[in-house]
Amino acid sequence: MENRLTILSESLDRKIQILEQIQKFNELQAEAFSRDNADLEEFDRGFEEKDKLINEMIRLDDGFDALYEEIAKELKDNRLKYAAQIKRLQQKIEKVTELSVSIQTQEQRNKKLAEDYFTRARNGIRQNRQTSRAAYDYYRNMSGTAYSTSRIMDNKQ
Numbered sequence: 041m042e043n044r045l046t047i048l049s050e051s052l053d054r055k056i057q058i059l060e061q062i063q064k065f066n067e068l069q070a071e072a073f074s075r076d077n078a079d080l081e082e083f084d085r086g087f088e089e090k091d092k093l094i095n096e097m098i099r100l101d102d103g104f105d106a107l108y109e110e111i112a113k114e115l116k117d118n119r120l121k122y123a124a125q126i127k128r129l130q131q132k133i134e135k136v137t138e139l140s141v142s143i144q145t146q147e148q149r150n151k152k153l154a155e156d157y158f159t160r161a162r163n164g165i166r167q168n169r170q171t172s173r174a175a176y177d178y179y180r181n182m183s184g185t186a187y188s189t190s191r192i193m194d195n196k197q
Contacts, residue, residue, distance in 0.1 A: 041111065041114060041122070042125075044107060044110070044111050045111075045122065045125045045129070047107060048104060048107060048108065048129055049125070049128060049129060049132065051100050051103060051104045051107075052104070052129065052132035052133065052135075052136060053132065054100055055097060055100055055101075055104075055136050056132065056135055056136060056139065058093045058096060058097050058100075059097075059136065059139035059140065059143060060139065061089075061093055062090055062093055062094070062143055063139065063142065063143055063146065065086045065089060065090045065093075066090075066143060066146035066147065066150055067146070068082070068086055069083055069086050069087075069150050069153075070146070070149060070150050070153055072086075073150065073153035073154050073156075073157045074153060076160075078157055
């Protein structure tokens, strides 16, 4: 039983490490989208790393749940005997929960930052298109390639 409790504790420790790494990636992504010229390749790499960490987290969750189901009855029956281990597990679970909530908040903030970044980029592209179009029209008019309809009418008379 002690070994199983140790495994649960180590699983929670690893979850905490993973969640802290995800937090760091979220901070880097927030910083990237706060700049005017974000490095989208860096963002993609961070996204891929977060995906790997999340998959590992899911695997740990599944293992934790399965192991806990095996020992849950014995833990309930012998609460006093394992009180210290249970308390440490509860503290680690609280830490995992806090980190999870913090990450959800970061993710929502990053989503908003990404939306704002892409809106700015779209507006910049639109502005560049309009500027290019105006320059092209000016060039065409000044080079004499664009004839006005009144000039064409004068030539027919």
